[in-house]
Amino acid sequence: MLTWDCLYFQPSFTPSAPRSETRSYGATSAPRYRVREGPEPLSPRGQPGSRQQPAAQGGEEPRYRHSVLLPRSRFPAQLPGRLQPQTELETQQKCGFSELYSWQRQRKAKQEFCLHDGPPYANGDPHVGHALNKILKDITNRFHMMRGYKVHYVPGWDCHGLPIELKALSEAKGTANLSPMEIRQKAREFAERAIEKQKSAFIRWGIMADWANCYRTFDGKYEANQLKVFYKMYDKGFIYRDYKPVFWSPSTNTALAEAELEYNEQHVSRSVYMKFPLLKPPPKLASVLDGSSPASVLVWTTQPWTVPANEAICYMPDSAYSIVKCTTTGEYFILAADRVESSAAALDTQFEVISTCKGADLADGSCAHPTIPDKVSPLLPANHVTMTKGTGLVHTAPAHGMEDYNVASHHQLPMDCLVDEGGLFTEAAGPELQKKNVLEEGNEAVIQMLQTAGSLLKEEKYVHSYPYDWRTKKPMIIRASKQWFVNTASIKATAQEALKKVKVVPTSAVNRMLEMLDRRTFWCISRQRSWGVPIPVFYQKDTGECLINSESVTNIIKIVEQQGTDAWWTLPIEQLLSKEALTKAGGHDTSDYVKGQDVLDIWFDSGTSWAHVLEDAEQRADVYLEGKDQLGGWFQSSLLTSVATRKKAPYKTLVVHGFTLGEKGEKMSKSIGNVVDPDVVINGGEDHTKDPPYGADVLRWWVAESNVFTEVLIGPVVLNAARDDINKLRNTLRFILGNIDGFNPETDAVPATEMYVIDQYMLHLLQDYGSKVTEAYKQYDYSKVVRLLQAFCSRNLxxxxxxxxxxxxxxxxxxxxxxxxxxxVLAEALDIVVRSFAPILPHLAEEVFQYLPYKKDSEGVFRSGWIKASSGWKKPGTEEAIEGACAIRDSFLGSISGKNALEYEVVIVIEPGLLFELMEVLQAEESSSVSQLNEIMMASQTTLLSEFPKETPTDANIIKGTFLINLEGGDIREESAYEVIVLPTAKAKCPRCRRYTSQSSSTPCPRCMNVLAGKGSG
Structure with a gap:
């Protein structure tokens, strides 16, 4: 702990004044020096806030101790242990954190700022990913609120869907025979518990919102608005029902969208090389394939279980194909010319090329199906065939591949699916395969059938990337079924144009989203589960024909608004299907129809949130702010639904942040032990030596200081550094608070025009700082805000x-x-600095305001607005005068090599010109120990001359330097030379101010004598 002597003695040297980033002038002669950062601590002895001096050596009280105005403040430099979280909770209570959102909504404001909250998933405890996202949103909202906007922010939760349903069922016993309503009730209860946990955490983090009025996707009004959007899209032809292959999860018995997949890079498939015997040789190859030797097309696949569903073999028309002879068996094979060598190597044989042709020459040929007698597989052209692996001939099963389906649609091939919802072969697959799991014993059975038929040439394990269900972590299959789709192909061009008008931060993210949109041809929005919003469709029992019209949907929406979507399962069809809807559809009796059992994809759930949350049907949110995974998720589903129904994006700006990782850049994992729990960060763990309580502001500082547009690292080292940064900031704030004790800006403030030039210069820097911080907030660059804050507090203050x-x-x-x-100036600096970090550290900001020696009835930081720096603080010449003086001081301090500057006198010699005139502003008399120039020099006395003195002591140290003055944007430029003569002071140290300005060490200097006389003290 430093003693109060540190506050008396000027440091031996200090760094120069901060350079303006836009200036080109500066000293060329003096080096820079580093000194200890941060002001000295206050009142290290005695009671907090006491104005005490240190005891003299030997225990005697200094004679002039009582006359020195040392800093006094009860604001603590640190809040160790549990004090930090306790103080934050007290601050939240005292300063009305819970009422702040409602207060700002009720005030008169010219502009509104709407940040639409992307709903976190209600399926677990709050984690650091939540903290990153919610704190970024809160910083944004608090900044705009302080600037006078009426902030519109309604927190929400995504409550439906498979993950919640699975977790709810995993907690229950005997779930096999649960009814849909029982499943829905358990899922709802689970989601409600998760919401309460997350909400409590968000409130503790200081997130400003009306927490009594949130949106939840299982609320009746929300569901009703969602169904309105669904019908608008259906009515415009964007939603349709079709039979086509989709990603299917056998582990959860439902279709999934691409956004619900994750890819296992180490998945092992049982790949096979197999032959399809030629039944009818392509006419153009008849002369080569004359039937004298058996010929087949050579095919490779990683999914043998799909072979029973084969309907064709596809080739690339423009590629070259070879007819080869196997030197081992004498058989003829057709395969791509580029794949001859690799295929022969894989089969451990040699191929002799007999002839080469174009793929188009394979037209009109056909093959025998390898496992189904009498079934023909035609050879068909297709542009999706590649030459990077396999044989250049692709086994085509329309029920199990997107490209395969397109080929089948073009050539009117059958698309029968032989696999049920559980991933088992159906009866139509034949007795050898029926009820066998296609990914397990069913796959083995097909391989054995190929072996028995003599069609199997080789089986081997193949490691590759394969889609898995994002929740069960089990493999997917592609399976054709009747599903509901959004025709994104007809929307995406408009969506892409709308997206190009949106501001995206960072800008690189927009290209990724445009590419994702471009690849998306349809969006499967139906799910075969119970926990969700039902697709409001009825089906004719005999024909399966859909019944959906404006009357049917209007009736269902009215019911859902009042009762929620549970009504779809609890009410009889007679109440759901109105007579008007039945009549319009040409039906006769509700008993001819059944309710649909599909529910809507949760991305459609959350993607229609704009229709519920935005107050005006035509409104767009100012900002959507989420993680980069939402480029293919919520950002995209929101865009597609809004463009389809309103022809515009639901947002003006997208802010995209990265994911949270351990501080070494690794994913968080319980097995690794690097999972960071926000509650432990705030309140500490069981062992405070291992997991100390940091409080919420440390969590918020971590978010703000990170480059959130990449991956964001967190761990003990990162958190300790954040705490240290805040403590340094507290030290600076404490120094200011201690030195404005007894000061009232309303009665004691000095007009800027009457201030010392150094004080005017600080106002100039404050104005510049305020402008830069404001701009950084506007650009969502909160790490820049932190850098500006740290630089200003450390370097400038x-x-x-x-x-x-x-x-x-x-x-x-x-x-x-x-x-x-x-x-x-200190009062202005405190106000501006505190407001500048208030959106990031709201607890600290309000805590500081509670320790102000004035404004006892202050309304607090957030209710009193943003930075109020005056543009009048920027005065021409002020910056040049101070930075010129500091350049000269650098030369002086550099020459004394760390010694006490007060032990020297300086003589500054400058030829008449701009620099001399500027220095004269700081010191009108020739020599002074109390001038503004001497204060900056920090010497015992400063002399300013326009010509070199005729006599100079032999022990004088002379330093030369130059300073470039650049005024009025470069119109006035003048490089001035200066010389600094450094002399040991001849005077004694003043017993009161400790400066070498006294005639005797026992007598105060003239300045101190005047001060003491004014107080009537001897």
Whole structure:
């Protein structure tokens, strides 16, 4: 702990004034020096806030101790242990955190700022990913609220879907025979519990919202609005029902969208090389394939279980194909010319090329199906065939592949699916395969059938990327079924144009989203589960024909608004299907129809949130802010539904952040032990030496200081650094609070025009700082805000300004205008700095305001607005005067190599010109120990001359330098030379101010004598 002597003695050297980023002038001669960052601590002895001096050596009280105005504040420099989280909770209570959102909604404001909350999933405890997202949103909202906007922010939760249903069922016993309503009830209860846990955490983090009025996707009104969007899209032809292959999860018995998949890069498939015997040789190859030797097409697949569903073999028309002879068996094979060598190697044989042809020459040929007698597989052209692996001939099963389905649609091939919802072969697959799991024993059975038929040439394990269900972590299959789809192909062009008008931060993210949209041809929105919003469709029992019209949907929406979507399962069809709807559809009796059992994809659930949350049907949110995974998720589903129904994006700006990782860049895992729990970060773990309580502001600082547009690292090292940064900031704030004790801006403030030039310069820097911070907030660049804050507090305040003004603060008379001048600046600096970090550290900001020696009835930081820096603080010449003086000071300090600057006198010699005139502003008399120039020099005395003195002591140290003045945007440029003569001071140290300005070490200097006389003290 530093003693109060540190506050008396000026440091041996200090860094120069901060350089303006836009200036080109500066000293060319002096080196830079590093000093300890941060101001000295306050009141290290005695009671908190006492104005005490240290005891003299030997225990005697210093004679002038009572006359020095040392800092006084009860604001703590640190809040160790449990004090930090406890203080934050007290601050939340005292400062009305819970009422802040409602207060700002009720005030009059010219503009509204709408940040639409992407709903977190209600399926688990709050984690650091939630913290990253919610805190970023809160920083954004608090900034705009302080700037006078009426913030519109309604928190929400995504409550339906398979993950919640699975977790709810995993908690229950005997779930095999549960009814849909029983499943729905358990899922709802699980989601409600998760919401309460997450909500409590968000409130603790200081997230500003009306937490009594959130949106949940299982609320009746939300579901009703969702069904309105569904019908609008259906009515416009964007939604349709069709039979086509989709990603299917046998482990959960439902279709899934691409956004619900994850890819296992180490999946092992049982790949096979097999032959399809030629039944009818292609006419153009008849002369080569004359039937004298058996000939087949050579095919490779990683999914043998799909072979029973084969309907064709596809080739690439423009590629070259070879007819080869196997040197081992004498058989003829057809395969791509580029794949001859690799295929022969894989089969451990040699191929002799007999002839080569174009793929188009394979037209009109056909093959025998390898496992189904009498079934023909034609050879067909297709552009999806590649030459990168396999044989260049693709086994085509329309029920199990997207491209296969397109080929079948073009050539009117059968698309029968031989696999049921559980991933088992159906009766139509034949007795050898029926009821066998296609990914397990069914796959083995097909391989054995190929072996028996003599069609299997080789089987081997193949490691490759394969889609898995994102929740069960089990393999998917592609399976044809009747599903509901959004025809994204007809929307995406409009969606892409709308997206190009949206501001995206970072800009690189927009290209990824445009590419994702471009690849998307349809969106499967139906799910075969119970926990979700039902697709409001009835089916004719005999024909399966759909019944959906404006009357049927209007009736269902009315019921859902009042009762929620549970009514779809609890009410009889007679109440759901209105007579008007039945009549319009040409039906006769509700008993001819059944309710559909499909529910809507949760991406459709959340993607229609704009229809519920935005107050005006035509409104667009100012910002959507989510993680990068939402480029293919919520950002995209929201865009597609809004463009389809309103022909515009639901947002003006997208902000895209990265994921959270351990501090070494690894994924968080319980097995690794690097999972960071936000609650433990705030309140500490069981062992505080291992997991100390940091409080919520450390979590918020971590978010703000990180480059959130890439992956965001967190761990003990990162959190400790964040706490240290905040403590440094607290130290700076404490120094200011201690030195404005007894100061009231309303009565004691000094007008800027009457201030010391160094004080005016600090106002100039404050104005510049406020502008840059404001712009960084506007650009969502909160890490830049933190960098600006740290640089300003450390470099401009602690290391520069505080060290210069300590003498004025401590040793001038309490009400002296010179002292009031720098107190005015300190008060402005405190106000601007605190407001600048308030959106990031709301607890600290409000805590500081509680320790203000004035504004006892202050309305707090957030209710009193944003930074109020005056543009009048930027004065021409002020910056040049101070930075010129600091350049000269750098030369002086560099010459004394770390010694006490107060032990020297300086003589500054500058030829007449701009620089000399600027220095004259700081020191009108030739020599002074109390001038503004001497204060900056921090010497015992400064002399300013326009020509070199005729006599100079032999022990004088002379330094030369130059300073470039650049005024009015370069119109005035002048490089001035200067010389600094450094002399040991001849005077004694003043017993009061500790400066070498006294005639005797027992007698105060003239300045201190005047101060003491003014107080009537001897």
């Amino acid at each position: 602690s290391n520069f300004y505080f060290s210069i003004i300590k003498d004025r603060l401590y040793c001038e008379a309490e009400e002296d205008p010179k002292r009031r001048s720098c107190q005015t």
